[in-house]
Amino acid sequence: MTTDLMPNRYVPGEVELPARERELIARRDAVLGASYRLQYRRPVHFVRGQGMWLYDPDGREYLDFYNNVPSLGHCHSEVNQAIAEQAGILSANTRYLEPRLVGYAERLVSTFPLELDRTVFTCTGSESNDLALRIARLASGNEGVIVTTYAYHGTTASVAAVSPNLGDAVKLSPNVRMISLPGPEGIPQGQAADFFEAQVKAAVHDLQRRGTGVAALLMDSIFSSDGVWVDPPGFIDRGVEAARSAGALYIADEVQPGFGRTGQHMWGFERHGVVPDLVTLGKPMGNGFPIGAVVGRRAPMDKFGATARYSNTFAGNTVGIAAADAVLTVLHRDRILENVLQVSERLRLGISEMAAAYPDVRGVRNAGLFFGIDIGREHLSAAARRKMALDVVNVMRDERVLISTTGANEDTLKVRPPLICEAKHVDLFLEAFKRALERVST
Amino acid sequence: MTTDLMPNRYVPGEVELPARERELIARRDAVLGASYRLQYRRPVHFVRGQGMWLYDPDGREYLDFYNNVPSLGHCHSEVNQAIAEQAGILSANTRYLEPRLVGYAERLVSTFPLELDRTVFTCTGSESNDLALRIARLASGNEGVIVTTYAYHGTTASVAAVSPNLGDAVKLSPNVRMISLPGPEGIPQGQAADFFEAQVKAAVHDLQRRGTGVAALLMDSIFSSDGVWVDPPGFIDRGVEAARSAGALYIADEVQPGFGRTGQHMWGFERHGVVPDLVTLGKPMGNGFPIGAVVGRRAPMDKFGATARYSNTFAGNTVGIAAADAVLTVLHRDRILENVLQVSERLRLGISEMAAAYPDVRGVRNAGLFFGIDIGREHLSAAARRKMALDVVNVMRDERVLISTTGANEDTLKVRPPLICEAKHVDLFLEAFKRALERVST
Numbered sequence: 001m002t003t004d005l006m007p008n009r010y011v012p013g014e015v016e017l018p019a020r021e022r023e024l025i026a027r028r029d030a031v032l033g034a035s036y037r038l039q040y041r042r043p044v045h046f047v048r049g050q051g052m053w054l055y056d057p058d059g060r061e062y063l064d065f066y067n068n069v070p071s072l073g074h075c076h077s078e079v080n081q082a083i084a085e086q087a088g089i090l091s092a093n094t095r096y097l098e099p100r101l102v103g104y105a106e107r108l109v110s111t112f113p114l115e116l117d118r119t120v121f122t123c124t125g126s127e128s129n130d131l132a133l134r135i136a137r138l139a140s141g142n143e144g145v146i147v148t149t150y151a152y153h154g155t156t157a158s159v160a161a162v163s164p165n166l167g168d169a170v171k172l173s174p175n176v177r178m179i180s181l182p183g184p185e186g187i188p189q190g191q192a193a194d195f196f197e198a199q200v201k202a203a204v205h206d207l208q209r210r211g212t213g214v215a216a217l218l219m220d221s222i223f224s225s226d227g228v229w230v231d232p233p234g235f236i237d238r239g240v241e242a243a244r245s246a247g248a249l250y251i252a253d254e255v256q257p258g259f260g261r262t263g264q265h266m267w268g269f270e271r272h273g274v275v276p277d278l279v280t281l282g283k284p285m286g287n288g289f290p291i292g293a294v295v296g297r298r299a300p301m302d303k304f305g306a307t308a309r310y311s312n313t314f315a316g317n318t319v320g321i322a323a324a325d326a327v328l329t330v331l332h333r334d335r336i337l338e339n340v341l342q343v344s345e346r347l348r349l350g351i352s353e354m355a356a357a358y359p360d361v362r363g364v365r366n367a368g369l370f371f372g373i374d375i376g377r378e379h380l381s382a383a384a385r386r387k388m389a390l391d392v393v394n395v396m397r398d399e400r401v402l403i404s405t406t407g408a409n410e411d412t413l414k415v416r417p418p419l420i421c422e423a424k425h426v427d428l429f430l431e432a433f434k435r436a437l438e439r440v441s442t
Numbered sequence: 443m444t445t446d447l448m449p450n451r452y453v454p455g456e457v458e459l460p461a462r463e464r465e466l467i468a469r470r471d472a473v474l475g476a477s478y479r480l481q482y483r484r485p486v487h488f489v490r491g492q493g494m495w496l497y498d499p500d501g502r503e504y505l506d507f508y509n510n511v512p513s514l515g516h517c518h519s520e521v522n523q524a525i526a527e528q529a530g531i532l533s534a535n536t537r538y539l540e541p542r543l544v545g546y547a548e549r550l551v552s553t554f555p556l557e558l559d560r561t562v563f564t565c566t567g568s569e570s571n572d573l574a575l576r577i578a579r580l581a582s583g584n585e586g587v588i589v590t591t592y593a594y595h596g597t598t599a600s601v602a603a604v605s606p607n608l609g610d611a612v613k614l615s616p617n618v619r620m621i622s623l624p625g626p627e628g629i630p631q632g633q634a635a636d637f638f639e640a641q642v643k644a645a646v647h648d649l650q651r652r653g654t655g656v657a658a659l660l661m662d663s664i665f666s667s668d669g670v671w672v673d674p675p676g677f678i679d680r681g682v683e684a685a686r687s688a689g690a691l692y693i694a695d696e697v698q699p700g701f702g703r704t705g706q707h708m709w710g711f712e713r714h715g716v717v718p719d720l721v722t723l724g725k726p727m728g729n730g731f732p733i734g735a736v737v738g739r740r741a742p743m744d745k746f747g748a749t750a751r752y753s754n755t756f757a758g759n760t761v762g763i764a765a766a767d768a769v770l771t772v773l774h775r776d777r778i779l780e781n782v783l784q785v786s787e788r789l790r791l792g793i794s795e796m797a798a799a800y801p802d803v804r805g806v807r808n809a810g811l812f813f814g815i816d817i818g819r820e821h822l823s824a825a826a827r828r829k830m831a832l833d834v835v836n837v838m839r840d841e842r843v844l845i846s847t848t849g850a851n852e853d854t855l856k857v858r859p860p861l862i863c864e865a866k867h868v869d870l871f872l873e874a875f876k877r878a879l880e881r882v883s884t
Binding site for chain 1: 448463466467469470472473474475476477478479480481485486487488489490491496509511512516517519522525526529530531532533534535536537538539540541543544547548551559560561562565566567568569572573575576597598599600602608609610611612724725730731732733736738743744746747748749750751752753754755756757759761762
């Protein structure tokens with residue numbers, strides 16, 4: 001058995017599948033590396049997407065409440081138009097002068113606090129975090145990294161080594177320390193900042209005793225793989241200061257909360273009122289086009305750049321820039337953040353009603369359109385709660401609504417629709433969720 | 443001064459630039475990280491590309507004899523059409539069943555020797571090498587890596603640490619060993635295999651004495667950053683076997699030689715008659731769309747995949763797959779490899795004539811459309827040769843022909859046109875090269 005902590009996946013032999021899917025899986029297994037996983041007990045099979053919907057080969061539609069890459073919806077025509085137009089004109093690299101790259105960089109940086117005024121482009125969120133760690137280590141002169149207990153920050157060797165979420169098979173760096181969050185430890189909100197600060201200080205102390213020092217406190221402010229722990233706003237601030245006092249940089253991983261997912265702000269860290277030293281971007285930046293970035297303060301970026309050359313062939317190419325530029329245009333013009341606030345409120349109310357009616361909805365947390373819904377009453381065993389959450393996800397998959405699980409015990413539903421979600425989609429989700437709870441509740 | 447070993451770059455204050463470029467550079471400097479470099483003493487400024495040509499804002503055309511990403515030419519209409527069509531249909535990730543991903547994986551793998559029958563997609567060549575090292579380390583149980591003296595394999599922390607080409611500012615891993623190539627050491631071709639085997643054996647022995655063992659021998663078979671050392675075919679074979687005897691995997695970095703650049707073969711390693719354990723792909727795979735891959739033998743891929751989950755959000759998305767699929771279609775249908783053979787022969791003859799006429803053309807080597815041309819007579823100092831090569835490159839840039847430098851002393855011209863290059867482009871290049879030699883020769 002794998003120990004890769006991805007419970008919501010297809011396990012060969014566990015379910016009967018139709019011939020079409022069986023055959024496609026056999027072909028996949030014969031040619032793709034064994035490190036691939038298929039989501040859901042019964043894998044989904046898609047050939048078309050549009051807006052909030054994905055379609056299987058028989059034309060059946062699935063409501064997408066999970067994918068945070070196509071933030072503006074699947075196959076957004078304006079973003080695609082921008083890609084097609086620019087691809088026909090020029091796809092230049094960053095070693096040539098090209099005005100579009102500079103214009104977008106200015107536009108991107110203008111969405112950040114003034115202190116964050118430099119950017120470097122990458123192709124993926126993993127590359128962004130990998131580069132941010134390189135910068136933090138060079139700028140601080142230290143090696144240690146502090147992350148949360150179930151953090152996931154990406155797939156490169158350096159970043160996987162600070163991603164405990166990948167499971168026992170992927171070795172952690174000797175220089176990483178994991179800290180607990182106040183929420184999952186049951187700490188009252190009034191003591192959350194104290195608790196978090198103490199956690200950071202203990203990790204700093206331990207790393208300093210080993211002589212490695214602390215290069216970075218690396219966090220996703222939604223704490224998505226820890227189970228979505230968003231409150232109280234500001235609880236990270238003194239912990240961040242404690243890390244900084246030790247010479248570390250605070251790297252805000254905005255791959256999950258960034259580009260308006262929280263509704264109130266463009267960037268997740270703003271919710272906590274703390275300005276990071278480096279910010280890493282990925283997933284929704286190009287609505288699916290592979291583009292990411294590091295945005296940062298001038299001092300560490302300059303210190304790194306003075307001696308280290310960073311040339312990422314595809315990153316910042318003019319076509320990716322055109323896609324990302326179109327995303328910003330649509331986000332602003334269509335007032336996507338306002339939509340997130342409105343629609344997430346309707347979703348929160350609906351889930352809260354469900355929580356009142358079904359004791360197996362143990363808790364609900366959200367920041368904008370990123371929801372964590374804890375499943376299984378308190379008295380159930382961890383294994384029983386995990387199974388129930390997995391049952392909910394897979395009943396909903398059979399109802400053709402896509403979500404998944406997260407958290408230390410993977411008993412938290414991860415609900416994360418594209419940001420163009422409307423009231424009618426929320427209602428469809430809530431109806432399916434209610435039917436799933438009827439089916440699996442104790 | 444930087445120690446990043448990139449001599450062919452813009453240095454502020456060294457040249458007078460027109461106001462338009464001065465202003466764009468000032469805007470770049472104000473918003474982009476300092477790790478960016480501009481190529482050429484006078485940076486080039488492009489707003490459009492087509493086929494073999496790039497165009498500046500005044501409509502002046504530059505002949506591209508350098509870019510190996512747009513292998514089929516800038517703004518290839520069929521590849522762009524494939525991207526636009528698929529972007530309008532679906533951009534799915536690999537956790538969902540989707541037939542196009544599987545079909546392309548089968549097609550890609552069919553271009554390799556039978557032993558190499560598994561693939562995992564990435565977004566960049568750096569991610570490919572990073573993943574290949576993760577696989578090699580897990581499969582071998584060892585940590586050490588052997589690379590050539592001036593190797594460059596990418597930008598992630600793990601890969602930069604085995605890329606001595608990045609210069610002193612980027613720390614090397616304590617577990618990497620650099621080996622010399624027979625060519626730059628002046629070893630006669632008849633002794634090249636012996637020399638190379640001895641180099642590998644010494645590195646293996648040293649790594650074993652440290653207790654780290656050898657996970658990988660990682661090489662680009664064109665040895666592009668070492669100065670383009672391609673002959674004699676087969677000289678690497680016993681060195682590869684020596685590494686394998688120590689439990690290491692041979693990783694062929696095909697980012698430079700792959701997808702037909704050598705003309706004789708689809709893959710550079712075929713020229714040496716050795717089948718690698720893992721192969722890494724990047725740059726030309728999508729003609730500019732960010733896509734890469736690791737192709738490998740079943741045993742190491744299975745061993746890695748059995749425990750490690752590797753989920754790269756953008757990698758293998760249906761749009762990138764469509765781009766890569768179109769590239770393979772065009773490569774086959776338009777008989778690009780045959781064109782490479784024909785055109786490279788014309789180019790080789792032309793450069794050889796120049797070498798006969800100009801003693802400052804010290805040597806010429808090529809495999810298909812990847813040329814290394816050594817500049818500066820033997821008796822000149824290394825610094826004088828380097829300056830002369832840089833002068834040639836920059837005179838040619840002013841003549842609007844794009845090439846650059848490579849090699850330990852950066853006195854080797856790196857000439858690497860898109861593979862659609864025709865006889866008329868070769869003639870234009872040769873004329874400009876002749877004029878440049880007239881200008882800079884001693």
